[in-house]
Amino acid sequence: MAVPFVQDWDLIQTLGEGAYGEVRLLVNRQTGEAVAVKVIDTSQGKECSENVKKEICINKVLSHPNIVRFFGHRREGPTVYLFLEYCSGGELFDRIEPDLGMPEREAHRFFQQLIAAVEYLHSVGITHRDIKPENILLDDKDNLKLSDFGLATMFRHRGRERRLNRLCGTLPYVAPELLSKLEFSAQPADVWACGIVLTAMLAGGLLSKLLRALPEERLSISELKTDPWFSQTLTSSSSHNKLLCSDTQLHRNNSDRVQFSSSQPDPALGVCVWEGSVCVGGADQVSFSQPARPDNMLLGSQLLGTPGASQTPWQRLVRRMTRFFTTLDSSASCSALRDTCIDLGHTFKHTCTNQVTVSTLDRRNNKLIFKVHLMELDQRVLLDFRLSKGDGLEFKRLFLKIKQKLSDIISTQKIPLPVT
Template sequence: MAVPFVQDWDVVQILGEGAYGEVRLLVNRKTEETVAVKVVDMSSHNDCLENVKKEVCVHKMLSHANIEYLHGVGITHRDIKPENILLDEKDILKISDFGLATVFRHRGRERLLSRVCGTLPYVAPELMSRVEFRAQAADAWACGIVLTAMLAGELPWDQPTESCQEYTDWLQKKTYTTPWKKISAMPLCLLTKILSHNPEERITIPDIKKHRWYSQTFKSGTEIKPHSILNCDERVQMSSSQPEPQALWEISGSILQTGAPQVSFSQPACPDHMLLGSQLLCTPGASQNSWQRLVRRMTRFFTTLNAEATSLALRETCISMGYTWKQSCNTQVTVSTMDRRNNKLIFMVYFLEMEQRILVDFRLSKGDGLEFKRHFVKIKQKLSDIIINQKISFPTS
């Protein structure tokens, strides 16, 4: 399918769905460059137009290779989570999806926020109490939850309220329970400062950068430091092509105006396991071989069977697990189910022939990314007898 407003680009497939539309994979028919494009249905939501305007304004204001930067230009992301953290072909970290981002500081004037938005396991407790809150402390909290998931392989709670037993245990300092018992003393010490219930007592980003664990070096093939993704030029530079933040400030709401808090949650998350993989490689296809053009994810495998037999084995497995199976063609299947929090989970399965073998590629269509990976692991375990246990290596040049 061709994109009518983008010349020479073809839609290959839908990569995922969100609250306002879907993300599609586009390939340039001349250069074979691949990009991910967010397509928004502006007729389905009353507030969609204003949100799109806000997201466009935020993107125009940003000009930086990494992060540690957003708060410096007065922008809060408000939906920091693993699904919105990407890695490029050089493993450089990027933050994506600014659909919930807003301006909290303009010309030295800072406003408190009241809109409750984000993803429940990652939101700060002050958002749940429906009181006005400071943007920076809420983003710092979300980073602490992401760090917990990276170190322990699971999220600590469904939401930070006293009705949640896991969160109550945290408030009572029961760090001998999961996931805290999986984390060593030094990073756990940092997490206790980041995940402080009182935002006024919560550690700030400048102080996080001074913490002993943050500044140490880890060695794993190449030298890696916890601060490497944040340790970049903090000087705020805004070129003449970037918009005056006043327009976005007005869209976001005046400091002097108050109203009923809005609630806008993105997709929920609560996994048993967390698998990390980098995202779409936005590099020219002409310079890549068939292996390099594979997205480096952990949700695919090769099988010992042909395409028809592979499809049959997967179908029987999915049906036995209670999934809904809908096959639209020989190479594509839609699988749907409900996750543990009773939210819809839909993923696509593609059967690709590569070098006389069948690659089974799973891609999330709708639902939580970490829940999707948990289900993928279960499916893979049940199909272990037909899976080729071969590690795919990707050239770095």
């Protein structure tokens, strides 16, 4: 999908995709500045067009350091281009090791920033409705940025609050009342999703006061902010997790790993677990994980705060753990990848010269699809894995398995930093 009005920008890679379009990383060949553009084709459905209009309206009213900034949009026929802040640090879920999580100090800081973003959203009457690690980005200074407002909606206007009735989001992060009630309050549903994100960051710790099934018994954000664990300043990694009040326990059950993703609470502890990680907003929803920010494409002004010309092409790629360089050429690397995927029982398909699509089922028998781009950078071959459909942590587990089986062809050579 081209960007017709953009000049002097080279396409580096596709960052994310949805039912009606994709997000592309572009680099200015004159200045070396890197941007991303979210491209949406609205010709395939009226609902898509309406969702995009709502997403634009919501983005226009948002201004918070932990929310991706919106710089404007442009329409060319049925295609809409959204311009937002580019977050080169990648997605939060890339920091979460399956079944290990991340250091408590990091999780604590990211969670505080996430709550700050959600509290701000609620203060202006907006609910996100699809909070998950894949929709949480990091900038070049490792600050959290909540992104992707394709499913967001307004629940309060001029002091009047309405209850919601649309079931949407991603199932492992959906609050139980969305599945059991005709109407529900917006704010507790977002708080539940934040609790599941923290669960994933801390490798499956059940947060009893955030994840209570009854929304009226769930902690509010104002109550959460007074909690000793949340409000403390962590100066070093702790040897244990306090996890939101004394009656909350960290449960690690290795025997359950075959059944449950670490993004889900343990059902044995009294919390419902939904089988599946598919998006329940419908197949036609527009959902991306990486936004964009080329204000100079709109105004002709110079981009600020983006990587400069001193960086090599591989350094301008958005940070992602799910990639590695190989010691082979493109053809041999692709053959090795194909053999490994087939040995693991996955479906392997060439979609174009430098891209393959792999389809399989995760441990809960839900569809998992990812693409692998083969790129030649600095006379080396990079295999870049990107999730297309399914649970992000399940995708990470599968990537690690493939990487282990290909360990004999993975390059360990260090790439020199640019001379400044």
